Amino acid sequence: MTWYETTSVARPARDRLTFDLDVDVCVIGAGLAGLTVAREIAQRGWSVAVLEGGRVAAAASGRNTGFVLPGFGAGIEDIIERVGLDHAKQLWILSELGLDYVRRTIAETEMPGVDPVPGWLHISKTDNASRVRADVERLRWIGADVEFWPTEQVREVLPNPRYFNAAHFKNAFHIQPLNYALGLAALAEKAGARIFEETPAIAIDPAGVRKRISTPNGRVRATHVVLAGNVDLDGLMPRLAATLLPVNTFVLVTEPLGALLDETIRYRGAVSDTNRADNHYRIIEGGTPGEKRLQWSGRMRAWGADPRWLGRSLVGDIHRNFPGLGQVEIAHLWRGTLGRTVHRMPQIGEIESGVWVASGFGGHGLNTTAMAGELVARGIVDNDQTWRLFAPYELVWAGGRLGGALAQAVYWGSRPVERVAQAISRQREAARVRKQVRQTARKTPAPVQ
Numbered sequence: 306m307t308w309y310e311t312t313s314v315a316r317p318a319r320d321r322l323t324f325d326l327d328v329d330v331c332v333i334g335a336g337l338a339g340l341t342v343a344r345e346i347a348q349r350g351w352s353v354a355v356l357e358g359g360r361v362a363a364a365a366s367g368r369n370t371g372f373v374l375p376g377f378g379a380g381i382e383d384i385i386e387r388v389g390l391d392h393a394k395q396l397w398i399l400s401e402l403g404l405d406y407v408r409r410t411i412a413e414t415e416m417p418g419v420d421p422v423p424g425w426l427h428i429s430k431t432d433n434a435s436r437v438r439a440d441v442e443r444l445r446w447i448g449a450d451v452e453f454w455p456t457e458q459v460r461e462v463l464p465n466p467r468y469f470n471a472a473h474f475k476n477a478f479h480i481q482p483l484n485y486a487l488g489l490a491a492l493a494e495k496a497g498a499r500i501f502e503e504t505p506a507i508a509i510d511p512a513g514v515r516k517r518i519s520t521p522n523g524r525v526r527a528t529h530v531v532l533a534g535n536v537d538l539d540g541l542m543p544r545l546a547a548t549l550l551p552v553n554t555f556v557l558v559t560e561p562l563g564a565l566l567d568e569t570i571r572y573r574g575a576v577s578d579t580n581r582a583d584n585h586y587r588i589i590e591g592g593t594p595g596e597k598r599l600q601w602s603g604r605m606r607a608w609g610a611d612p613r614w615l616g617r618s619l620v621g622d623i624h625r626n627f628p629g630l631g632q633v634e635i636a637h638l639w640r641g642t643l644g645r646t647v648h649r650m651p652q653i654g655e656i657e658s659g660v661w662v663a664s665g666f667g668g669h670g671l672n673t674t675a676m677a678g679e680l681v682a683r684g685i686v687d688n689d690q691t692w693r694l695f696a697p698y699e700l701v702w703a704g705g706r707l708g709g710a711l712a713q714a715v716y717w718g719s720r721p722v723e724r725v726a727q728a729i730s731r732q733r734e735a736a737r738v739r740k741q742v743r744q745t746a747r748k749t750p751a752p753v754q
């Protein structure tokens with residue numbers, strides 16, 4: 306069981322679809338993408354049905370690390386290179402609107418159990434201030450609200466000799482994502498959407514003005530279908546599913562760690578300490594009032610490895626970075642699967658008349674699913690064309706099983722290289738400190754006998 310399930314708000318039992326239904330829009334998948342689309346469409350007065358093969362937010366949307374960040378999975382340099390500066394700026398603004406959507410929804414509806422905490426610190430483990438500063442400048446230039454933190458400032462709140470400079474995003478925040486998704490489902494239903502659980506869509510006939518979606522015990526007819534099924538769409542739309550690479554990452558939550566945790570990790574926001582699927586952590590509260598735990602995630606795998614195999618490695622990662630925490634016990638450990646596109650940008654838009662896709666959010670889905678939900682709803686109801694800003698990121702085959710093996714090889718291959726770079730940084734720093742000590746010793750007058 307995940308920590309989120311343990312601290313979940315009450316969730317109503319939702320019926321299966323056992324009859325035929327006519328609606329304006331049928332959404333397939335009740336993760337954050339599908340739920341946001343449904344809420345936005347229902348709020349605009351159209352009828353909408355959501356078909357969910359399992360339970361609401363039981364997949365990535367209810368199992369993730371909970372960081373709500375601006376931007377996308379793709380780095381801003383790659384985005385500028387692909388679409389040009391002005392276009393990249395517009396995409397960045399949309400990504401920030403996604404973040405604002407989540408913040409506003411939580412605040413305006415006083416959503417219970419979501420507990421937003423501000424800030425995200427993205428730390429470099431190699432001593433390369435000029436590169437981090439340049440990254441920060443580039444992001445500011447594109448419109449991001451981000452600041453450079455020098456090594457001393459980072460180590461003041463996270464006393465870890467492996468840490469150097471960082472980019473600090475004070476508008477980002479972290480949340481309990483399952484409660485956010487369940488809150489969103491309740492808001493969609495309040496606005497008039499109907500959500501059916503344990504109702505997989507097993508076939509779609511997209512021909513004609515009214516599309517037909519079959520489920521085991523009922524059929525939906527709709528003018529628009531939105532495919533928001535992430536990596537699980539292979540049975541229904543194998544060619545769409547083949548554009549996503551399923552990537553598994555692992556999350557643990559420790560037993561309560563007491564005062565030691567506060568002393569060791571003095572930053573309350575979200576922390577990521579590499580560019581790859583490595584360490585992402587935060588302090589979480591919940592359960593018994595006042596008790597604090599560490600949530601730690603990382604260790605990407607291209608196959609569905611048993612989380613128990615990864616538990617020791619994750620605990621090892623905690624020890625390596627914060628030995629002062631001593632022995633930590635795992636209270637919860639789970640796996641989640643995200644769907645990554647080749648270009649690391651989401652797939653958003655109308656792929657044929659009346660058939661829409663909102664997918665491929667990768668490990669950056671909390672802001673981008675919100676953004677996509679609004680864009681698709683506006684596209685369907687208001688004929689708004691903003692979603693076309695994502696047209697340069699079309700559906701690209703992700704390489705099937707070979708793609709997974711390659712992604713894993715790149716990840717493993719990069720770890721030794723990163724480790725060497727990090728070790729060199731630490732050795733250089735140690736040499737600098739030794740030199741300073743020697744110089745100070747030379748300058749210090751000998752004590753008077």
Ligand SMILES: Cc1cc2nc3c(=O)[nH]c(=O)nc-3n(C[C@H](O)[C@H](O)[C@H](O)COP(=O)(O)OP(=O)(O)OC[C@H]3O[C@@H](n4cnc5c(N)ncnc54)[C@H](O)[C@@H]3O)c2cc1C
Pocket residue numbers: 333334335336337338339356357358359360361362363364365366367368369370371372373374504505506507533534535536537538541554555556602640641642643644663664665666667668669670671672674
């Ligand atoms: C471990 C982990 C950590 C992450 N951390 C972060 C983070 O900190 N910040 C961040 O921004 N992002 C993070 N992400 C990514 C983020 O969680 C996802 O990008 C996002 O939740 C995707 O939402 P979704 O709605 O597209 O897909 P999902 O949540 O996967 O939902 C898709 C739903 O569609 C349903 N479905 C599929 N096929 C059918 C069908 N045929 N019929 C009916 N239903 C169907 C599935 O059952 C599922 O419920 C993380 C992901 C993981 C796995």
